[in-house]
Amino acid sequence: MDRLWAPWRLAYVTAAQVPPTDCIFCDPSAGRDVDLVVLRGRHAYVILNLYPYNNGHLMVVPTRHLAALEALTPDEQVELMQLARLSEMALNEAYRPQGINVGINLGKAAGAGIEDHLHVHLVPRWSGDTNFMTAVGQTRVLPEELGATAARLRPIFERLAQ
Ligand SMILES: [Zn+2]
Numbered sequence: 001m002d003r004l005w006a007p008w009r010l011a012y013v014t015a016a017q018v019p020p021t022d023c024i025f026c027d028p029s030a031g032r033d034v035d036l037v038v039l040r041g042r043h044a045y046v047i048l049n050l051y052p053y054n055n056g057h058l059m060v061v062p063t064r065h066l067a068a069l070e071a072l073t074p075d076e077q078v079e080l081m082q083l084a085r086l087s088e089m090a091l092n093e094a095y096r097p098q099g100i101n102v103g104i105n106l107g108k109a110a111g112a113g114i115e116d117h118l119h120v121h122l123v124p125r126w127s128g129d130t131n132f133m134t135a136v137g138q139t140r141v142l143p144e145e146l147g148a149t150a151a152r153l154r155p156i157f158e159r160l161a162q
Contacts, residue, residue, distance in 0.1 A: 025061050025117035034147040039086065039157040043079045046087055046157065048146055053123050055144045056095045056153070058087045060120040067116050068106060080120065087122045090156045097124035 024030070028037055028047050039046040043064070049057040060083045062076050072080065088100060101123040105112040144152075 023065055023114075023117050025114065025119060026065050028061070034150065036146065036150060038090075038150055038153045039083065039161060041079050041083055041161075043073075043076045044083050046083050048150055048153075049121070050146070052146070052149075054125065054129060056091050056097070056124045056149060058091065058122045058153075060084050060087060060122070062118055065117055067118060069104070069118070072118075084120055084122065086157060086160050089160055090153055091122060091124050093156055094152055095124050098127055099125040101125060 025047075028045070029035055036048040036050065037045050038048065038058070044060055044062045047059050047061060049059055060080055062072065062080060064076065066072065069077075084102060088102075091097060091100060101121065103121050103123075104118070105121075106115075106118075108115050
């Protein structure tokens with residue numbers, strides 16, 4: 001059998017699969033007392049935002065280190081939306097919000113805090129809470145600790161994912 005020897009391609013594939021060591025989304029449990037991940041899928045996971053805009057602020061994150069929707073495989077695209085759907089259902093069950101902001105910031109100019117690793121925000125909303133955009137970078141008073149939020153959401157996600 002003839003084989004095309006393409007070492008440059010191997011190097012490219014290998015480089016693409018080695019995540020940077022300082023990416024918090026590639027290693028979301030590193031250096032944390034509290035596990036913020038509430039659901040792990042095959043190609044993506046759901047994690048609490050360490051600096052939430054509101055109680056229950058979630059992010060759906062592809063496991064692979066990639067910066068844009070363009071880089072997603074079809075399987076990753078499907079699972080990202082499946083986990084966003086489960087997140088909507090879990091937030092509605094746990095918090096009964098009056099609305100949910102679902103959004104992606106691509107690039108620094110668009111407001112991405114971490115621009116190298118794609119993530120989808122889900123922020124539960126109540127009428128009268130602070131505006132989503134003006135809340136960025138400000139200190140909010142949150143009545144619920146992150147550990148309590150994770151403990152509350154994890155069993156809901158586990159049931160919904162079955
Ligand atoms: Zn990463």
